Amino acid sequence: MLQIAVIREQTDQVIAGLLKKNYKNAAAEVAAVLDLDQRRRAIQAEHDEVQARANALAREIGGLMKSGDKAGAETLKSETAELKNKAKQHQEELSSLEESLQAALVKLPNTPHASVPEGKTPEDNEVVLEHGSIPNLPEAALPHWELIKKYDIIDFELGNKITGAGFPVYKNKGARLQRALINFFLDEATKAGYAEVQPPILVNEASGYGTGQLPDKDGQMYHATADNYYLIPTAEVPITNMYRDEIIPREQLPIKNAGYTPCFRREAGSWGADVRGLNRLHQFDKVEIVQIQEPEKSYEALEQMSQHIQGLLQKLELPYRVLRLCGGDMSFTSAITYDMEVYSAAQKRWLEVSSCSNFETYQANRLKLRYKGENGKTQLLHTLNGSALALPRIVAAILENNQTPEGINLPQVLHSYCGFDRI
RNA sequence: GGAGAGAUGGGUGAGUGGCUGAAACCAGCAGUUUGCUAAACUGCCGUACCUCUAAAGGGUACCGGGGGUUCGAAUCCCCCUCUCUCCGCCA
Numbered sequence: 001m002l003q004i005a006v007i008r009e010q011t012d013q014v015i016a017g018l019l020k021k022n023y024k025n026a027a028a029e030v031a032a033v034l035d036l037d038q039r040r041r042a043i044q045a046e047h048d049e050v051q052a053r054a055n056a057l058a059r060e061i062g063g064l065m066k067s068g069d070k071a072g073a074e075t076l077k078s079e080t081a082e083l084k085n086k087a088k089q090h091q092e093e094l095s096s097l098e099e100s101l102q103a104a105l106v107k108l109p110n111t112p113h114a115s116v117p118e119g120k121t122p123e124d125n126e127v128v129l130e131h132g133s134i135p136n137l138p139e140a141a142l143p144h145w146e147l148i149k150k151y152d153i154i155d156f157e158l159g160n161k162i163t164g165a166g167f168p169v170y171k172n173k174g175a176r177l178q179r180a181l182i183n184f185f186l187d188e189a190t191k192a193g194y195a196e197v198q199p200p201i202l203v204n205e206a207s208g209y210g211t212g213q214l215p216d217k218d219g220q221m222y223h224a225t226a227d228n229y230y231l232i233p234t235a236e237v238p239i240t241n242m243y244r245d246e247i248i249p250r251e252q253l254p255i256k257n258a259g260y261t262p263c264f265r266r267e268a269g270s271w272g273a274d275v276r277g278l279n280r281l282h283q284f285d286k287v288e289i290v291q292i293q294e295p296e297k298s299y300e301a302l303e304q305m306s307q308h309i310q311g312l313l314q315k316l317e318l319p320y321r322v323l324r325l326c327g328g329d330m331s332f333t334s335a336i337t338y339d340m341e342v343y344s345a346a347q348k349r350w351l352e353v354s355s356c357s358n359f360e361t362y363q364a365n366r367l368k369l370r371y372k373g374e375n376g377k378t379q380l381l382h383t384l385n386g387s388a389l390a391l392p393r394i395v396a397a398i399l400e401n402n403q404t405p406e407g408i409n410l411p412q413v414l415h416s417y418c419g420f421d422r423i
Numbered sequence: 424g425g426a427g428a429g430a431u432g433g434g435u436g437a438g439u440g441g442c443u444g445a446a447a448c449c450a451g452c453a454g455u456u457u458g459c460u461a462a463a464c465u466g467c468c469g470u471a472c473c474u475c476u477a478a479a480g481g482g483u484a485c486c487g488g489g490g491g492u493u494c495g496a497a498u499c500c501c502c503c504u505c506u507c508u509c510c511g512c513c514a
Contacts, residue, residue: 045473048483055483058495062441065494077494084494247433247470249451368470378470 001365002108003380004037004101017111022120022328029104036101040094047090054083106215110362112327113299113336119326126326128338131310132319135345135401143346144396145277147403148174151423154278154395166267166282173423174395177410178285180417181391182260185287185312189258189388192308194289197259199238202229207241210367212333212359222264231264235288236385243292244367247378253371254301255292258388260285278392279351285391291384292369295361298382302358305386306338309354312389317411318397319343321350335360338386342393346400351393356386399423 007014007030018026057080064073117126148154153174159167170178186196208214208230213221222231232238239257248255263286289308293301306322313320325337334357341350361380364370370378402409408423415421 041473044483048473051484052482054494058493059442061494066441073494080494249433 001105001362002111003361003365004033004105007033008037014111018108020112020116020118020327021109021330023109029108033101033104033108036097036104040097040101043090043093043097047087047094050083050086050090054080054087057083109332110335110359112330112334113358113360115324116330116336117324117326120328121326122329124326125329125339126324128322128324130319130321131314132317132343134319134343137345137400137403141346141400141403143277144344144399147399147408148277151408153177153423156277164282166280168278168281173418173420176418176420177395177398177414177423178391180414181389181394182285182287184414184417185388186258186260188308188312188315189287189289192256192289194256194258197239197242197257199235199242199259199261201232201238201261201264202227203232203237203241204229207237207244210241210244211237211363212366213237216332219268220266222266232261233265234263234385234387235259235261235286236290239288239290240292240363240383240385241367243369246369248292248369248371248381250294250371250373253292253294253381254297255290257290258287259290260287262286263390278396279347281392287388289386289388293382293384294371294373295379295382298358298360298384301382301384302336302338302356305356305384305388306340309340309356309386309388313340313342313353315411315413316394316398317413318394318401320353331355331357333357333359333362335362340389342397344393344397344400346403347396351397353389353393353397354387357384359383359385 002014011030011034015026015030018030057076061073061076064070064076117124119125142150145156151173153170153172155169155171156165158169159165162169190196202224205214205228208218208221213230213233218230221233223229224231238261239259242257243255262283264283265281267280267282289305291298291301291305310320310322320340320342323339323341325334325339330337337355337357339352340354340356341352343349344351360382363383364380367383369381369383371381373379398410399408402411406422410418410421410423412421
């Protein structure tokens, strides 16, 4: 959530930022927010005065009662009735205004960082770099959804039977490969200084709200209604929320956590032709890295995370490219996002395997995640996260890119993790 | 699922209607003392909003959340949530 003080003091920049993010009616909605804020503060000030008077009276009455002056106390009491009325009225107005203000604020997305390119669609994303060469596969090369059948390593039919579409069963060397990748990713994160955590994969409403999945994107999460818990769409949610409502001592920064979790996404409405096989699933595995950093150092941290993710892709010997997402393609909560895409050679397309973002204070404001700065003032921290990495599309690319008539040759780095070097 | 207990500041923990935003202790910060360390002593030490300001200051709200009683509530009443203990069930 954007900070109301920032909207107040840097109104024009905020509007410009919202427009860059392709947000409609930015000026009108910001004006509405400011109007609500203005009215709220005016009434709050009045209310505070009334309360101050009421508190003073109560103290006086207390004094009179003690000294036995009943009549005097009664006289003062008669004055309090009107104050109470006013206060009640103020309170009603205030809670209604606050509700409207909150609702209006929550609808505003984060504003983008200056380096974010203009644009509305994925075509406007900026290719920052490409790494590795695209393999030249023979004509007979198979897409991964054929390969997994050929080698009997992932079974969609079976997942269909026990759950539904988008919930595959990993079998044999396919299951082992999953486990190998998870261990590899976690080990690399540990080496890079991330403390490993294993969080719950069901979260409560407050957590969904804290990282910005609620209220706007509740349709994307599976909802366990009996207990009002949500299945996490990413480990970002539980891990970042570990620090909700905290004031972090400065010397503990940056906080670096990594965690493996399954992720669940309903992907409502996005089922289509290009989501075959592992390209899009309802349940998938992912290792996530999260950093919480001081504002002045958060862009350093972002680069560091990007480098870490690229290092993984290099070790997996996959051709990849890094995109800087344009304003219109970025997520609601993000100030800047790098997407890492690997080339899946049989499908002949780039697949997003990581998204690495700085949210600046947008999440921290909702989370009330703060620290005491150098000047001793309590202020909001910056939150960042990135996939390091999401498994299914990595698997797809490994399978497709490394297929040979003799089998699928796994990248060197996975051999010891798998216990075999070829599928 | 049944029965009971509880939720107070970074921590422990007092506080059952009136200068209590909250004792005390611990931790933390700044000093004094000190050959060094330790100890002792003094002061400071919650958050948010508003107001004022050079700074200080002032006001309001907050003792799990919401509502109520009262001139006045951390303290009394109601509802909700969560935690703990015992029993049951169980990986």
